Amino acid sequence: xxxxxxxxxxxxxxxGSTIAVRDVGLHVLPxxxxxxxxxxxxxxxxxxxxxxxxxxxxxAAVTARxxxxxxxxxxxxxxxxxxxxxxxxAAMIFQDPLxxxxxxxxxxxxxxxxxVRHHRLGRSAAMMQASALLETVGIADGAGRLRDYPMAFxxxxxxxxxxxxxxxxxxxxxxxxxxxxxxDVTVQAELVRLIRGLQRERGMGLVWVTHDxxxxxxxxxxxxxxxxxxxxxxxxxxxxxxxxxxxxxxxxLESLPRFEAGPxxxxxxxxxxxxxAAEGCPFAPRCPHRFARCAQMPPLFEDRGxxxxxWLLAR
Amino acid sequence: MNRAPLAELSGxxxxxxxxxxVRHGLIEIDLAVAAGETLAIIGESGCGKSTLGRVLLRLQExxxxxxxxxxxxxxxxxxxxxxxxxxxMQMIFQDPLxxxxxxMTVGETLxxxxxxxxxxxxxxxxxxxxxxxxxxxxxxxxxxxxxxxQFSGGQRQRIAIARATMAGAELIxxxxxxxxxxxxIQSQILGLFEDMRAQxxxxxxxxxxxxxxxxxxxxxxxxxxxxxxxxxxxxxxxxREPAHPYTQALVDAVPVPDPDAARRRQERPAxxxxxxxxxRPDLCPFAPRCPHLLPACTxxxxxxxxxAPGRRxxxxxxGDWSPP
Numbered sequence: 001x002x003x004x005x006x007x008x009x010x011x012x013x014x015x016g017s018t019i020a021v022r023d024v025g026l027h028v029l030p031x032x033x034x035x036x037x038x039x040x041x042x043x044x045x046x047x048x049x050x051x052x053x054x055x056x057x058x059x060a061a062v063t064a065r066x067x068x069x070x071x072x073x074x075x076x077x078x079x080x081x082x083x084x085x086x087x088x089x090a091a092m093i094f095q096d097p098l099x100x101x102x103x104x105x106x107x108x109x110x111x112x113x114x115x116v117r118h119h120r121l122g123r124s125a126a127m128m129q130a131s132a133l134l135e136t137v138g139i140a141d142g143a144g145r146l147r148d149y150p151m152a153f154x155x156x157x158x159x160x161x162x163x164x165x166x167x168x169x170x171x172x173x174x175x176x177x178x179x180x181x182x183x184d185v186t187v188q189a190e191l192v193r194l195i196r197g198l199q200r201e202r203g204m205g206l207v208w209v210t211h212d213x214x215x216x217x218x219x220x221x222x223x224x225x226x227x228x229x230x231x232x233x234x235x236x237x238x239x240x241x242x243x244x245x246x247x248x249x250x251x252x253l254e255s256l257p258r259f260e261a262g263p264x265x266x267x268x269x270x271x272x273x274x275x276x277a278a279e280g281c282p283f284a285p286r287c288p289h290r291f292a293r294c295a296q297m298p299p300l301f302e303d304r305g306x307x308x309x310x311w312l313l314a315r
Numbered sequence: 316m317n318r319a320p321l322a323e324l325s326g327x328x329x330x331x332x333x334x335x336x337v338r339h340g341l342i343e344i345d346l347a348v349a350a351g352e353t354l355a356i357i358g359e360s361g362c363g364k365s366t367l368g369r370v371l372l373r374l375q376e377x378x379x380x381x382x383x384x385x386x387x388x389x390x391x392x393x394x395x396x397x398x399x400x401x402x403x404m405q406m407i408f409q410d411p412l413x414x415x416x417x418x419m420t421v422g423e424t425l426x427x428x429x430x431x432x433x434x435x436x437x438x439x440x441x442x443x444x445x446x447x448x449x450x451x452x453x454x455x456x457x458x459x460x461x462x463x464x465q466f467s468g469g470q471r472q473r474i475a476i477a478r479a480t481m482a483g484a485e486l487i488x489x490x491x492x493x494x495x496x497x498x499x500i501q502s503q504i505l506g507l508f509e510d511m512r513a514q515x516x517x518x519x520x521x522x523x524x525x526x527x528x529x530x531x532x533x534x535x536x537x538x539x540x541x542x543x544x545x546x547x548x549x550x551x552x553x554x555r556e557p558a559h560p561y562t563q564a565l566v567d568a569v570p571v572p573d574p575d576a577a578r579r580r581q582e583r584p585a586x587x588x589x590x591x592x593x594x595r596p597d598l599c600p601f602a603p604r605c606p607h608l609l610p611a612c613t614x615x616x617x618x619x620x621x622x623a624p625g626r627r628x629x630x631x632x633x634g635d636w637s638p639p
Contacts, residue, residue, distance in 0.1 A: 039497040039498070039499065040468075040497055155360070184359040184360055184524060185359075185524060185526070185565060185568040185569055185570075186359060186564055186565060186568040187359075188568065188570075189567070189568035189570075192581075193581065196581070211497060211498065212498075212570065213498070213572060214570040214571065214572040215570040217570065217571060217572050217573055217574045217576075217577040218570060218571070218574070218577025218578065218580065218581055219577075237574045238574045238575075241572060241573060241574055251499060252498060252499065253572065255498050255499045255501065255502040256498065256527075256572050257501075257502075257505075257525065257527035257528045257530075257531055258527050258531075258572070259526070259527050259530050259554060259569070259571075
């Protein structure tokens with residue numbers, strides 16, 4: 001088995017007295033695509049920012065039993081090493097390319113910047129490489145668009161520019177945080193195709209962070225479901241949809257609107273006016289199966305290839 | 316549709332001037348909304364679906380054409396007569412935090428329509444109806460003194476819905492009311508719309524880009540592209556057998572929560588790819604991307620015509636005419 005690109009175990013992120021992420025593990029191999037799924041506030045983005053060491057030390061307290069990125073201990077290496085790992089070992093693309101891109105810098109320079117820093121290319125070699133990267137991500141006439149500013153592109157095209165910047169460092173792990181959420185379905189489908197194609201071609205590991213469980217079916221090999229900062233279920237994609245184990249995963253799948261089904265099944269437990277429990281299983285207050293034991297947080301139980309944190313699986 | 320139209324758009328055009336260019340927001344829109352129906356409008360960003368919703372409520376004046384409500388032309392109404400009509404015509408927006416006044420409590424937000432439309436004479440008289448409205452949308456009346464930021468996104472959207480219904484709305488235009496909400500909250504809000512429909516009396520125009528949601532909630536769907544209606548009909552029929560290639564492209568792009576089906580789809584070549592035919596406002600807006608491009612598509616816009624009972628499409632592939 002090849003070395004894991006991301007080897008995370010027992011991650012915890014605290015903001016003051018608020019615990020945003022607790023005991024989250026994630027393992028990504030080269031060429032593997034993992035979906036990190038959760039509703040807003042589930043801690044999915046917070047966990048991924050910790051992987052890149054992007055939480056400012058003053059604001060968040062990040063601890064983990066193990067947090068290794070391509071063998072480097074993220075919690076132990078100096079900031080200088082972190083800066084070198086970001087972009088070259090792991091790169092991230094964000095939901096809103098208009099905020100992530102520099103609005104007053106032509107896109108060519110934004111791509112070239114990465115090439116100069118990580119691959120020590122000269123300015124003109126970097127620009128040539130930048131135009132090739134634009135064509136790789138499906139922007140025709142890359143050379144002609146190098147001097148354009150982000151505003152000159154549509155939302156989908158801007159996201160392609162973001163992907164080109166991410167690819168510039170030739171990362172081994174790509175972290176995509178809701179990269180298609182703000183886009184039209186047709187554009188979303190094109191980007192999924194592009195990212196998945198590039199990931200396979202280059203053997204990159206991929207972590208796709210999203211709230212959209214329907215989208216994950218066609219994108220990843222494995223899905224990790226988070227709720228209130230904890231892992232509820234972790235399963236191969238086929239098993240997750242065919243045989244969800246955790247009541248929360250079941251609730252999520254039931255609330256997905258489908259073409260062929262009748263009206264959506266609105267269940268009382270889907271109501272989120274109920275706050276997650278601070279102690280024990282966070283889903284318990286909404287769970288139709290809760291019982292006394294749920295006051296304690298269950299460990300992840302293994303059941304025929306899937307893992308789920310639910311006492312119903314305890315034997 | 317044999318029900319009398321509640322609202323009707325005929326020959327609507329909206330044009331903007333930007334620099335020296337003329338931009339087309341809406342082009343030749345003919346659409347009748349029947350009383351009691353739920354009509355969904357779908358299409359990509361910039362297709363004109365929100366503009367259509369705004370024109371329907373006369374929140375925006377069209378450049379040409381007429382908007383009729385219960386047979387009466389809205390465009391001819393004086394401001395004060397229009398204000399009276401607004402009691403029956405309401406809008407719900409995508410982002411409730413932006414559409415609710417942050418300095419007004421829920422009680423003030425919900426009571427205000429009653430005061431404005433003189434359904435209550437004193438604020439004291441709004442207490443009972445406000446509490447009833449809060450209960451209807453599943454909010455605790457004890458929270459009546461709270462401000463919008465003290466509620467979750469789903470609760471805020473329920474406040475916005477309650478506000479829209481305070482003064483007895485007949486027509487509600489909801490512009491992407493679910494887009495900013497988590498999936499489990501979406502089904503909660505959909506359930507609320509479902510209840511409102513079941514109680515009767517409300518006609519919904521639901522602007523969305525979520526096809527599965529539309530297929531479950533709407534009686535009729537209108538597909539828009541480039542400021543035009545390219546297809547309409549019953550959602551199940553439209554999505555099962557799209558008449559317009561753009562509708563087909565939309566259907567093909569919807570994520571399916573089924574790994575096998577999703578993989579099969581990804582193995583097929585991409586459906587619609589730009590092939591360089593420039594988009595022109597006088598031609599089919601899908602022509603630049605259409606996999607079935609015919610010679611006629613490059614010089615004449617196909618009219619929106621019936622291709623089956625209750626079904627219209629603007630495409631030379633359909634109907635029993637021969638393309639010019």
